[in-house]
Structures are given as C-alpha cells and as structure tokens.
Amino acid sequence: MLKAYSYAKLSALEIAGLCERNIDVSNKISKTVEEIIDRVKDAGDHALSDFAEKFDGVIPERLFVEKEELGKLAAQVNEKARKALQVAYANIYKFHQTQLAREEKIETTGGVSCWREYRAIQKVGLYIPGGTAVLPSTLLMLGIPAKIAGCRDIVVCCPPGKDGKLSPYIAYVAKILGIEKVYIVGGAQAIAAMALGTETIPKVSKLFGPGNQYVTRAKMIVHSRYGVAIDMPAGPSEVLVIADESCRPDFVAADLLAQAEHSPDSQAILVATSAGIIEKVNKSLSDQLAELPRMEIAGKALSNSYAIETANLNEAVTFANHYASEHLILASEQYESLIPQIRNAGSVFLGNFAPEAAGDYASGTNHTLPTSGFARAYSGVSVDAFVKKVTFQHITEEGIANLGPIIETLAEIEGLEAHRRSVAIRRGGI
Ligand SMILES: NC(=O)c1ccc[n+]([C@@H]2O[C@H](COP(=O)([O-])OP(=O)(O)OC[C@H]3O[C@@H](n4cnc5c(N)ncnc54)[C@H](O)[C@@H]3O)[C@@H](O)[C@H]2O)c1
Ligand SMILES: N[C@H](CO)Cc1c[nH]c[nH+]1
Ligand SMILES: [Zn+2]
Numbered sequence: 001m002l003k004a005y006s007y008a009k010l011s012a013l014e015i016a017g018l019c020e021r022n023i024d025v026s027n028k029i030s031k032t033v034e035e036i037i038d039r040v041k042d043a044g045d046h047a048l049s050d051f052a053e054k055f056d057g058v059i060p061e062r063l064f065v066e067k068e069e070l071g072k073l074a075a076q077v078n079e080k081a082r083k084a085l086q087v088a089y090a091n092i093y094k095f096h097q098t099q100l101a102r103e104e105k106i107e108t109t110g111g112v113s114c115w116r117e118y119r120a121i122q123k124v125g126l127y128i129p130g131g132t133a134v135l136p137s138t139l140l141m142l143g144i145p146a147k148i149a150g151c152r153d154i155v156v157c158c159p160p161g162k163d164g165k166l167s168p169y170i171a172y173v174a175k176i177l178g179i180e181k182v183y184i185v186g187g188a189q190a191i192a193a194m195a196l197g198t199e200t201i202p203k204v205s206k207l208f209g210p211g212n213q214y215v216t217r218a219k220m221i222v223h224s225r226y227g228v229a230i231d232m233p234a235g236p237s238e239v240l241v242i243a244d245e246s247c248r249p250d251f252v253a254a255d256l257l258a259q260a261e262h263s264p265d266s267q268a269i270l271v272a273t274s275a276g277i278i279e280k281v282n283k284s285l286s287d288q289l290a291e292l293p294r295m296e297i298a299g300k301a302l303s304n305s306y307a308i309e310t311a312n313l314n315e316a317v318t319f320a321n322h323y324a325s326e327h328l329i330l331a332s333e334q335y336e337s338l339i340p341q342i343r344n345a346g347s348v349f350l351g352n353f354a355p356e357a358a359g360d361y362a363s364g365t366n367h368t369l370p371t372s373g374f375a376r377a378y379s380g381v382s383v384d385a386f387v388k389k390v391t392f393q394h395i396t397e398e399g400i401a402n403l404g405p406i407i408e409t410l411a412e413i414e415g416l417e418a419h420r421r422s423v424a425i426r427r428g429g430i
Contacts, residue, residue: 001282001289002256002270002307007315010308018306019323021267022213022235022372033217037192037225044198051189058164060184063200065166067180073171081169085136088362089176092144095364099383100148111399118387120150121229123202125194127209127219128170130159130186132263132297136169141366142208142381143177149386154179155194155204159186187211188218195222208381210234210368212263231385232378235371237262239356240269240325240345242316242338243277247331248352252277253284255329256305257298258357264300269323270307271316278307317341324375327356346375400426 005018024030039047045063053059065073077085105115126142129135139156146154156179158170166184174182183201185193191211197203206229207219216235223230239259243252256268272278285302292298310316317338320328324344332338335350342348346369347359359365369380395403404427411420424430 001285004278004307007308007310029213029217033188036188040189040192045200048185056160058160060160060164063183065182070171073168074175076168077172091364096145096383109403111396114393116389116391120387121206123153123204124151125155125204125207128158129211134167136173137361139173141368145383146386148383156182157185157190160184188214191218195228231381232370233374234368236265238267238325239327240320241329242271243331244273246333249280250284252281252331260298260301261294266301268305275309324373326369326371344376346370346380
C-alpha cells in the first residue's frame with residue numbers, strides 16, 4: 001500500500017523531494033483563485049451566488065443566516081451530539097484559557113520601564129470547511145480562542161450543504177459561542193469576501209481557518225495583495241507517524257487512515273525502524289481501508305503517501321524534522337526521550353494511546369495547524385493569534401538622564417541628528 005524507501009539510500013535531494021507537497025507548480029490553482037478573487041472584488045454578492053452554483057451545485061436562498069434560522073437549525077441537533085460538542089468545548093476552552101498570561105513590567109534602566117499588553121483584533125473572519133465533510137469542530141477550534149481573546153466582530157463563513165443550507169451542527173456551535181454573523185459561502189470566494197467585503201459580508205482584519213488548496217491559496221493571495229492578515233497556511237491535512245517495535249501496527253494504520261480520509265491530497269507518512277513494521281502496517285491498512293465509507297478519498301491520499309525505513313528512532317526524528325508535519329505521532333514507548341529532538345511539527349501525539357483524532361476533536365489542543373512544511377516556521381492557532389501585543393514604555397526624568405547619553409550616541413552613529421536632539425532637549429540642552 002505505502003511505497004517504501006530506505007532512509008540510508010536516499011540522497012539529500014530525494015529527501016527534499018519527498019518533503020514537498022501541495023506545491024502549485026503549474027500555477028493552476030493560483031490562476032483559478034486569482035480569477036475568483038477578482039470577480040468577488042468586482043461583483044460582490046452576485047459573484048458569490050455564481051460561484052456557489054458552479055462549485056457547490058446550489059445557490060443558498062440567503063447568504064446571511066438570520067438569528068431565528070440559526071436557532072431553528074441548532075434545535076435539530078440531537079442530545080448525544082450536543083453533549084459531545086459541549087465536552088469538546090469545555091476541554092478546548094480549558095486548554096486555551098491559560099494562553100494569555102499577563103507579562104511583567106520590566107525596568108531596563110533606572111526610570112525606564114517597558115511592558116506589553118494584549119489587545120484583541122477587533123474584526124476576524126473564521127473559515128469553516130464544508131466541502132466533503134462539514135467540520136463543526138473547526139468552529140470550536142477558532143471560535144473559542146477568538147472569544148477568549150475578546151474579538152468584537154466575529155464573522156463565520158461555511159459552504160452550503162447539498163440542500164443549500166447551513167449545517168445544523170455549525171449553527172449549534174455558533175449558538176454556544178454566541179456568534180451571530182454566520183454566512184453560507186465556501187471556498188476561495190468566501191476568503192475573498194471576508195478580505196474585501198461585499199454588500200452582505202463584512203470586511204475583516206484577519207482571516208483564520210483551514211481549507212482545501214483553493215481556500216489556502218486564497219488566504220495567501222489576499223494576504224499579499226490586500227494586506228489582510230492570516231493565521232497561517234492550513235491546507236490539506238497530513239500526519240507523520242514514527243513507529244518502532246513497541247508500536248501497535250493496527251493503531252498506526254488507523255491513524256494514517258484518519259488523516260488520509262480528509263482529502264485526496266492529504267498525506268499520511270510512516271517512518272518505521274524496520275521493514276517488518278512497514279509490512280505489518282501496510283497489511284492492516286489494506287484491511288481497514290476496505291471498511292471505510294470514505295475509502296476512495298483515503299485510497300487516493302495513501303497513493304500520494306509513503307513509508308520510510310530508518311536505522312533507528314534518531315534517524316526517524318531527523319526525517320520528521322525535515323518533513324515538518326502538521327501532526328506527528330510517536331508510536332513508541334520511547335516517546336519521552338524523543339521529545340527534546342523534535343524541532344518541526346504542528347502538534348505532537350505521544351505513545352500508543354494518543355490518536356490524532358483526540359486533538360482533532362476534544363483533548364483540548366487546537367486542530368488548526370500549519371501544513372505543507374509551514375510547521376518549520378509557523379505555530380498552530382491559539383489565543384495569541386487573535387491578539388496583538390502592544391508595547392508600552394514610561395520614562396521618568398531620571399530615566400532619560402540615565403539612558404539619554406546612550407541614545408544620543410546611537411543616533412550620532414546613524415547620522416540621525418533629529419533623533420539625538422529629541423533626547424538632548426529633554427536633558428536640558430541641544
Ligand atoms: N490544516 C488544518 O488545520 C486542517 C483542518 C481541518 C481540515 N483541513 C483540510 O481542509 C480541507 C477541507 O476541504 P474541503 O474541500 O472538504 O472543504 P473546503 O471548505 O475547504 O472547500 C470547499 C470549497 O472549495 C471550493 N472548490 C471546490 N472545487 C473547486 C474548484 N475546482 N475550483 C475552485 N473552487 C473549488 C468550493 O467553493 C467549495 O465550497 C481538507 O483538505 C482537509 O484536509 C485542514
Ligand atoms: N485533522 C484535521 C486537521 O488537519 C482536523 C479535523 C477536523 N475534524 C476532523 N479532523
Ligand atoms: Zn482530522
């Protein structure tokens with residue numbers, strides 16, 4: 001099932017090639033997305049309806065979901081689902097609540113104090129995927145930190161279901177979060193709408209959320225073209241599992257399939273310390289794949305994935321650091337000793353009993369994470385992403401007397417006389 005490579009036989013170039021994914025080499029996705037953005041800019045809501053018909057096969061009656069309709073949809077959610085969403089909400093809230101620690105005021109020089117204060121980003125746009133599967137869990141993952149941060153205007157966009165309506169689960173989560181601005185729009189057009197504003201959809205300052213390659217590319221383009229901030233590129237899901245002899249091959253296969261079922265362009269990578277483990281996992285993959293409702297999607301993702309045999313766990317972690325996966329699972333009893341070596345990963349799952357689905361839904365950590373190697377430089381979503389950190393400083397007369405000569409010398413070095421004078425004038429003479 002998974003094509004296998006031996007790490008020892010791979011050149012640096014081949015390793016780099018294996019680590020590349022979802023790169024729009026022919027610019028095909030970029031071109032499509034640019035056209036969508038331009039159309040939304042020119043035709044606003046009208047373009048949104050056209051694209052809904054073209055890509056979703058339905059035109060929603062209204063883009064905005066009125067409060068009453070939101071309530072009616074939410075009421076359709078059964079008790080079991082409500083309970084599960086509430087437990088997930090409570091755990092995610094608990095984990096995220098502690099993320100805004102107050103920072104101390106620091107006196108850097110006598111009379112000179114500096115500190116930072118958090119300020120919520122006022123207008124944020126949350127994209128909730130809904131192409132092949134509607135993800136109410138994503139609304140929890142984005143809505144909870146936005147609320148904790150104190151964002152004032154929270155706009156949510158989600159593609160229409162086959163009936164042209166919003167999913168009742170999304171409506172229910174919006175209700176528990178107290179979010180009222182919910183719009184039935186999906187894809188790159190939703191990103192363009194929130195970035196530029198339309199007759200109905202408000203323009204926001206920062207965009208959040210995962211999505212397919214069109215959505216992710218759209219976020220990157222509106223960021224560079226229109227200066228709208230984005231959380232990070234969070235595209236097709238991926239997982240890398242490091243496994244040694246202490247792993248459970250059937251658990252490993254189940255975790256690989258859990259990510260593979262997201263989309264055909266997802267990647268599920270196995271890095272194992274023996275060919276025997278790869279063989280066992282491959283056997284289990286075939287057995288388990290045959291039972292999945294989303295077998296076709298998962299099968300395509302697996303054909304776009306691979307396994308690597310390494311000599312030991314250290315080598316396996318070295319590869320994982322190159323790959324920089326969205327999710328990293330350490331399916332080994334030795335997981336603790338590997339933690340300090342991990343450099344690049346969005347979210348890490350330790351031991352044989354930590355399925356990645358736990359982080360997807362309910363353990364408490366955020367599931368909106370960097371893909372395609374962006375975990376080398378980006379973190380997943382947290383409360384931090386919804387705030388700006390503003391620095392403050394207060395300097396007394398004594399403070400400027402203490403630090404002034406240093407500032408004046410630095411201004412002289414840079415040849416910026418007005419800078420020097422702005423200090424000198426306070427010290428009693430230019
Ligand atoms: N990285 C993360 O944190 C994370 C989290 C959850 C999900 N995901 C990923 O999100 C993605 C969800 O994808 P999805 O497609 O199911 O939902 P989606 O909501 O991202 O995309 C659906 C939209 O894509 C647009 N679209 C579809 N085909 C198109 C085409 N040919 N041209 C232009 N636009 C087109 C349509 O407008 C449609 O509404 C998956 O790849 C999943 O792996 C990632
Ligand atoms: N695995 C996804 C992030 O890549 C998140 C998710 C939502 N629902 C199920 N899974
Ligand atoms: Zn998932």
